[in-house]
Amino acid sequence: MNGAERFEAYEDDLDGLGGLRDLGDLDDLPGHPGGRAGAWPSGQGGPGSLVGLPGRGGGGPAGPPPDPPDPPVPAAPAALEHGVLRSLLGAWALAACPAPEAAAVEEHLRGCGACADEARRLRGAVGLLRPPESLDLDPALRARVLDGCLERRPPRVPVPAWAKPYDAETARLDALLQDFGDAEWHAPVRLPRPHPGGAAARRTTVAGVVARLLAADGTVAVALGLPGPSGPDRAPAAAAPPARAGAYGRTVRFPPTRSVREPWREQAHAVVRTVSSTGDTGDTGGRTPVPYGGLTLSLRDAVLHRAFACWAHAEDIADAVDYPYAAPAPDHLHRMIDLTARLLPGALAARRRAGTAAPGPRRHLVAAGGPGRSLRLEIEGSGGGEWLIALDSPGAMGSADHEVAHAVLDGTEFCRLAAGRLAPEDAAVGRSGDREAIRDVLLAAASLGRM
Amino acid sequence: MVDTDRPPRWDRTMQQRLARGEAAALGELYDRFASLVRGLAHRVLGDEAAADGVTREVFAHAWQHPDAYDPGQGPLRTWLATLARHLAVERLRATGTAALERGGPGSAEELERTVRRASVAARADHIVQAMPVPLRAALELAYFQRRDYRQTAADLGVTEDEARRRLRLGLQLLATAHESGAPGTPPGYGGAA
Numbered sequence: 001m002n003g004a005e006r007f008e009a010y011e012d013d014l015d016g017l018g019g020l021r022d023l024g025d026l027d028d029l030p031g032h033p034g035g036r037a038g039a040w041p042s043g044q045g046g047p048g049s050l051v052g053l054p055g056r057g058g059g060g061p062a063g064p065p066p067d068p069p070d071p072p073v074p075a076a077p078a079a080l081e082h083g084v085l086r087s088l089l090g091a092w093a094l095a096a097c098p099a100p101e102a103a104a105v106e107e108h109l110r111g112c113g114a115c116a117d118e119a120r121r122l123r124g125a126v127g128l129l130r131p132p133e134s135l136d137l138d139p140a141l142r143a144r145v146l147d148g149c150l151e152r153r154p155p156r157v158p159v160p161a162w163a164k165p166y167d168a169e170t171a172r173l174d175a176l177l178q179d180f181g182d183a184e185w186h187a188p189v190r191l192p193r194p195h196p197g198g199a200a201a202r203r204t205t206v207a208g209v210v211a212r213l214l215a216a217d218g219t220v221a222v223a224l225g226l227p228g229p230s231g232p233d234r235a236p237a238a239a240a241p242p243a244r245a246g247a248y249g250r251t252v253r254f255p256p257t258r259s260v261r262e263p264w265r266e267q268a269h270a271v272v273r274t275v276s277s278t279g280d281t282g283d284t285g286g287r288t289p290v291p292y293g294g295l296t297l298s299l300r301d302a303v304l305h306r307a308f309a310c311w312a313h314a315e316d317i318a319d320a321v322d323y324p325y326a327a328p329a330p331d332h333l334h335r336m337i338d339l340t341a342r343l344l345p346g347a348l349a350a351r352r353r354a355g356t357a358a359p360g361p362r363r364h365l366v367a368a369g370g371p372g373r374s375l376r377l378e379i380e381g382s383g384g385g386e387w388l389i390a391l392d393s394p395g396a397m398g399s400a401d402h403e404v405a406h407a408v409l410d411g412t413e414f415c416r417l418a419a420g421r422l423a424p425e426d427a428a429v430g431r432s433g434d435r436e437a438i439r440d441v442l443l444a445a446a447s448l449g450r451m
Numbered sequence: 452m453v454d455t456d457r458p459p460r461w462d463r464t465m466q467q468r469l470a471r472g473e474a475a476a477l478g479e480l481y482d483r484f485a486s487l488v489r490g491l492a493h494r495v496l497g498d499e500a501a502a503d504g505v506t507r508e509v510f511a512h513a514w515q516h517p518d519a520y521d522p523g524q525g526p527l528r529t530w531l532a533t534l535a536r537h538l539a540v541e542r543l544r545a546t547g548t549a550a551l552e553r554g555g556p557g558s559a560e561e562l563e564r565t566v567r568r569a570s571v572a573a574r575a576d577h578i579v580q581a582m583p584v585p586l587r588a589a590l591e592l593a594y595f596q597r598r599d600y601r602q603t604a605a606d607l608g609v610t611e612d613e614a615r616r617r618l619r620l621g622l623q624l625l626a627t628a629h630e631s632g633a634p635g636t637p638p639g640y641g642g643a644a
Contacts, residue, residue, distance in 0.1 A: 090619025
């Protein structure tokens with residue numbers, strides 16, 4: 001028996017009862033998938049038909065109505081009261097009733113006007129259910145939308161230019177995380193080795209990476225007077241320095257879960273909000289020194305470095321779940337490269353102190369602020385440019401007159417190197433001049449990945 | 452959605468920050484609601500570029516006229532959703548009208564039906580997204596997972612009575628998408644359109 005025959009059977013019944021109810025308008029609801037006048041009573045019994053979905057059957061939600069599995073059970077209607085039948089209307093409209101109950105409901109609808117009205121209404125609502133479209137929000141849309149807004153009405157409290165990369169990178173990562181299910185949150189991620197030749201790559205998960213970002217961003221948040229990462233959801237070891245994490249094997253007793261996303265996102269928003277509202281937004285703003293990764297950086301550089309770290313970790317996450325992930329906007333990438341270039345003299349000095357850099361004979365003593373031996377760093381691609389790196393002292397000025405070497409790298413390659421994601425020996429570098437100096441600079445860049 | 456039950460205080464503070472001209476607030480607003488806004492626009496228009504355009508308009512309106520939002524009238528997300536649907540429907544109608552004027556197929560009545568259907572569909576989407584999580588979870592199990600109400604009750608760890616109640620209530624909420632007939636001007640949507 002198909003739906004049409006079944007319906008005709010009801011029609012006969014109705015006629016037999018003196019045509020008590022006109023159920024024909026059930027199919028005429030606006031937006032109703034079966035809502036064409038011709039669908040009834042000529043008997044297509046589409047998904048919108050009042051008696052078209054008796055009980056459970058096969059087929060997908062949008063498919064044709066299933067064949068009725070069983071004839072109505074005559075005994076059932078008498079067993080159920082009005083109140084119970086009424087409570088079944090939602091389940092019935094969704095075809096989520098076992099067959100005997102569905103039959104009982106349908107029997108009831110022929111005699112109960114109030115329930116029939118509601119049944120029609122609810123069946124119409126079912127036609128509006130649709131699976132959520134999985135729309136990937138184009139990450140570039142954010143900048144277009146926000147820039148368009150700010151052109152129409154210039155902000156009284158702008159986001160400082162030096163904080164925009166952090167604002168953009170955290171938003172990009174958050175958009176990537178948006179549709180992650182548990183499988184993605186717990187996908188394994190390998191972070192780069194903390195020390196060359198040292199321990200193996202650190203294993204964590206996507207949620208673990210976000211927990212690390214939460215903790216590291218927290219150093220900036222605390223410097224801004226914000227509470228820093230906290231809250232009941234935080235995994236105990238999330239804020240622990242990486243060096244301690246391995247001390248007793250796994251000290252993370254509760255591995256981070258997706259619940260880490262909200263506090264991380266909220267903290268990032270709070271950082272942007274706070275650096276914007278301190279009024280420190282001009283070109284000279286954000287100079288307050290803050291402790292950061294064993295160094296002292298200006299606030300603006302610390303926030304910029306967090307943007308860089310966010311991108312690097314987002315790449316790790318995207319790799320782990322096999323998603324594409326683009327490079328930052330060119331002007332943001334340029335700021336990140338510039339920061340790295342400015343950090344290089346300090347990193348070179350640290351390597352010399354540790355005895356790992358080229359020995360001293362070629363060093364020239366340089367007065368603070370004076371010109372010193374320099375390497376010309378040429379970065380190709382969007383966001384690139386040229387920087388003169390002072391080789392002998394963080395206090396020296398890079399000087400074209402004292403250029404001893406010239407290195408050429410692609411921008412993304414250079415950033416991966418400085419993020420510890422690319423070994424210096426694997427970097428494609430165009431070299432001329434003092435090769436020892438170039439090697440030192442590449443190793444110093446790689447050492448920044450441990451910041 | 453995490454923000455379904457966000458307290459009204461967040462909405463109020465956001466409005467004040469937008470009114471103060473805080474660019475960071477605009478960013479947060481976008482981060483919170485862009486996928487909702489763009490999703491609804493796309494549901495109405497079925498076109499990526501047009502949905503992006505509506506997204507731009509919605510946030511521009513919120514940024515330029517934050518005072519048009521009245522927290523007393525309901526949550527900010529509802530205001531933005533209404534705005535998105537309204538602007539998307541306007542765009543759909545304008546595009547369709549222009550096509551008719553160029554001698555395209557169809558009639559004005561058909562266009563009006565299409566517009567109305569798209570508007571109801573978008574309203575339904577928003578209702579589903581904004582309804583309390585227990586109701587939505589029950590609907591998802593019963594409709595998309597094809598679980599009957601007893602299985603739904605077991606999956607959710609609630610009584611069968613409660614599962615029936617949630618399914619019925621969820622559909623009752625969804626059925627309100629058919630109300631307020633023609634897509635009119637949403638409350639609080641002042642002037643600019």
